[in-house]
Amino acid sequence: MDNKSEIIEIIYQSIDEINREEKLDIHKDILTKLFGRGSSLDSLGLVNLIVSVEEKINIKFGVAISLVDEKAMSQKSSPFLNIESLTNYILLLLIEVI
Amino acid sequence: MDKKVMLITGTRKGIGRYLSEYYIKQGYFVIGCSRSESDFVNNNYKHYCLDVADEAQVKRLFKDLLKDYGRLDVLLNNAGVASMNHLLLTPLKTVENIFNTNFVGTFLFCREGAKLMMKNKCGRIVNFSTVAVPLKLEGEAIYASSKAAIVKLTEIMSKEFANLGITVNAIGPTPIETDLIKSVPKEKMDNLMNVQSIKRYGELSDISNVINFFIKKESDFITGQTVYLGGIS
Numbered sequence: 001m002d003n004k005s006e007i008i009e010i011i012y013q014s015i016d017e018i019n020r021e022e023k024l025d026i027h028k029d030i031l032t033k034l035f036g037r038g039s040s041l042d043s044l045g046l047v048n049l050i051v052s053v054e055e056k057i058n059i060k061f062g063v064a065i066s067l068v069d070e071k072a073m074s075q076k077s078s079p080f081l082n083i084e085s086l087t088n089y090i091l092l093l094l095i096e097v098i
Numbered sequence: 099m100d101k102k103v104m105l106i107t108g109t110r111k112g113i114g115r116y117l118s119e120y121y122i123k124q125g126y127f128v129i130g131c132s133r134s135e136s137d138f139v140n141n142n143y144k145h146y147c148l149d150v151a152d153e154a155q156v157k158r159l160f161k162d163l164l165k166d167y168g169r170l171d172v173l174l175n176n177a178g179v180a181s182m183n184h185l186l187l188t189p190l191k192t193v194e195n196i197f198n199t200n201f202v203g204t205f206l207f208c209r210e211g212a213k214l215m216m217k218n219k220c221g222r223i224v225n226f227s228t229v230a231v232p233l234k235l236e237g238e239a240i241y242a243s244s245k246a247a248i249v250k251l252t253e254i255m256s257k258e259f260a261n262l263g264i265t266v267n268a269i270g271p272t273p274i275e276t277d278l279i280k281s282v283p284k285e286k287m288d289n290l291m292n293v294q295s296i297k298r299y300g301e302l303s304d305i306s307n308v309i310n311f312f313i314k315k316e317s318d319f320i321t322g323q324t325v326y327l328g329g330i331s
Contacts, residue, residue, distance in 0.1 A: 044261060051213045058164065064157040 003094065007087045010060060014052035018045060030084040046080065057090060065093045099167040101127040101142070107150050107207060108177030110136045112276035116302040117174060117309070118143060129163065132177070150177045150203030160210040170214040172222045172313050175204040175248075180241040180278055193240050200244035201251070208255060212264055219263035222313040225252045227270035229330045233293065237286070245270075249324050256322030267312045270326035272300040295329025 001009070012028045018041075019026055026032060026040045033039040035046060050067050058064050072079050072089065079089030104121050108114040109130030115138065118128045122142045130136065131146040138145070146162075148155040163170060179199045181192050204225055215221025227249050229235075230242040249268055256266040272294060273279050273287060291297050308325050311317060 048216075051216065054213070055164065055217075058161055064161040066153070066157065 004087060004091060006060065007057070007090050007094075008083065010056040011049075011053055011083050011086060013056060014049050017052055018048055022048075028083075030082065030087070032083050034082055034086060035078055035080040050080075053086075053090070057094075061094060061098065063094065063097045065090070065097065067093075099127060099169060101125060102171040103127050103129065103163075103167050103169050104172040104174065105129045105131075105163070105170055105207070105211065106174040106176055107131055107203060109138070109145070110134060112278065113271070113274065113302060113305055114174075114176040117176065117306060120302075120306050121172075126172070127167070129159075131159065150207065151198035153206055156206045156210060160214065164214060169218060170211055170221065171218075173207060173211040173215075173224070174309065175207055175223070175225045177203055178226055178245075178278070180238065182237045182241075182282055184237060185239045188240060196240050197244050197247075200241070201247045204248050205251065208251070208266070212255075212259055212262065215264050216259075216262040221259075221262075221264035222317075223255070223259075223264060223266040224309050224312050225249075225266070225268040227252075227268045227324050227326070229270050229272050229290075229294075229326050229328065231270065232326060232330055233290070235290070252324065253322045260321060263318075265312070265318060265321040267321060268324040269305060269308045269312075270324055270330070271305055272326075272328040272330065274300040274302060274305070293330075298328075300327050 008030065015026050015028055018024060022045060024040055034041055034049065041049060054065060054067055079085050104126040106114055106117050106128060109118045110132035114130065118130050118138060122128050122140055127142050129144050129146065131148050133147065133149055135147060136145045146159050148159060150156065177199060179196055181196060208223055211223060212221065225248050227245045228242065230238040231246045231249060235242060252266050252268045259266055273290060304327055312320060
């Protein structure tokens with residue numbers, strides 16, 4: 001499995017956890033909105049997702065990335081818009097540290 | 099890890115060293131850190147050398163914590179520096195150093211610590227303020243300001259972390275005879291003691307007394323509070 005597929009899988013696992021714990025029904029699709037209008041996640045849900053994904057990335061790739069750094073916060077288009085944008089952002093971060 | 103895990107910053111000497119030894123005796127596994135090596139050796143203690151304001155070093159510590167122990171039950175943000183000086187004689191470098199160690203260090207450890215604690219939906223964070231904040235101590239503008247920022251951080255974090263099962267409180271010690279106050283003139287110490295309701299130096303056990311209250315299981319309804327010693331408010 002290539003890195004991009006592994007990252008998507010990690011995000012889907014985190015969404016499974018959140019769906020279970022918060023009794024939500026967030027759809028696992030790369031265009032599923034994570035943030036902003038139309039998203040099923042509230043701010044706490046987004047925090048839980050980010051923390052879960054960071055931890056799984058840490059375990060899978062052995063690197064401690066921070067998804068909420070100044071780069072993420074200053075981008076014109078938020079990396080948390082949907083699963084695809086989050087995946088691409090994580091790929092960028094991994095390229096920098098690996 | 100079956101034992102409860104406690105992380106304490108600033109453990110090479112003073113209050114941090116005392117708290118490490120005390121909580122090991124209480125049955126915790128303690129992880130400590132400071133900028134240099136510690137001479138404290140114990141099977142239930144692990145030491146890290148790092149700068150608490152260095153994000154990469156802090157993230158590496160928590161990466162190890164997750165891998166080696168999988169849990170964090172208590173975080174004590176004790177690491178702190180002070181520099182007594184009139185504001186007009188205070189270099190910018192001093193301001194940056196004090197705010198980095200005291201405030202940024204506390205922020206980084208709280209952020210990363212909470213991520214671990216929320217996995218178990220349970221955690222205790224205790225931050226360190228100082229009586230210099232309510233007393234508005236002259237000569238301590240920068241130190242007291244950094245600690246006032248920690249108090250505000252504590253109060254707001256306590257609200258943001260409440261749903262995560264994490265309580266966040268702070269203790270404000272009076273002067274305790276450690277290296278932090280060794281260069282403060284005796285006259286200033288005596289003047290400070292005179293405004294305390296209870297006029298004595300704080301003891302190390304006064305600190306652990308308050309921390310014990312904050313971190314006990316029954317204190318899950320206590321959050322966002324700062325307790326100052328010696329009757330100061």
